[in-house]
Amino acid sequence: MGKVLGYARISTDIGQDISSQKMKLEELGAVVVFTDTGNGSSLHGRDQLEAALRLLEPGDELLALHPDRLARDTGDLLTIGKRVIERGAALRIADPAIRFDGSDMMSEIMLTLFGMIGSVEKHFIKARQRRGIEAAKLKGVYKGRPASIDPTSIRELRDQGMGATQIAKTLKIGRASVYRALAA
Structure with missing residues (x-):
């Protein structure tokens, strides 16, 4: 068996700590853990995920703790899975236990299912955010994003x-x- 590359992601570095994910991934056999900070609703700007995918060799594994650490979208999760198997490697998710190497239809179904759950969760997060912004606007509290250009x-x-x-x-x-x- 090849090496295990871990991947961890947090949404923001304000109030979140990636060290617990890194520690768990190392306990599960990751020799190195790649980390990104940012929104999981897109693959854009996930430089460390890209680096991990490029380093995969035949027989290796890309390991993540949960599907939503990789992506909150069915298409993105399946894209990651397919990119991993194109490298001759396997995608392993710790919880729920999924190992996707392209040889088992059930693991692809599981990836699809958890990608759909991530999409639904993303939808509800955005809906709650919109309701919060509307409520803040009605109270006169919400002013929008501050100008970043002078x-x-x-x-x-x-x-x-x-x-x-x-x-x-x-x-x-x-x-x-x-x-x-x-x-x-």
Whole structure:
């Protein structure tokens, strides 16, 4: 048998600690644990998951504690599973116990089922968030996300003769953001 690569994810580093996941994955045989912090509703920006997938070799395992640590979407969970087996490796989830290597239809059904559960959970999370925002707006508490771009800085750089591309690079923002700020 090859090596076991662990994967752990937390949604936010505010009030959450990834160390318990890492410790459990190591107890289950992970020789290294890759960790991401961020939303599980998308595979975008999950650099450590990508690194783990690239390092898999035939006979290896990618190990996660729960399906929702990998993805909260049926398609994404199955995509991860298929990418693992394309590498000749297996995807193992500790709880519920699932080992997906492409040879057992039941494990694919289980992945699909837990992906669907993750999708439903994601839907309810977003619905609760929308209700909370609406309630906060009615109370006058919710002001939206604070502005992260200072239009004054953009105008000052423009007045110094910089073009939109150079301003965007200097401030590390998108060019479209520069155009929006200048148009406002």
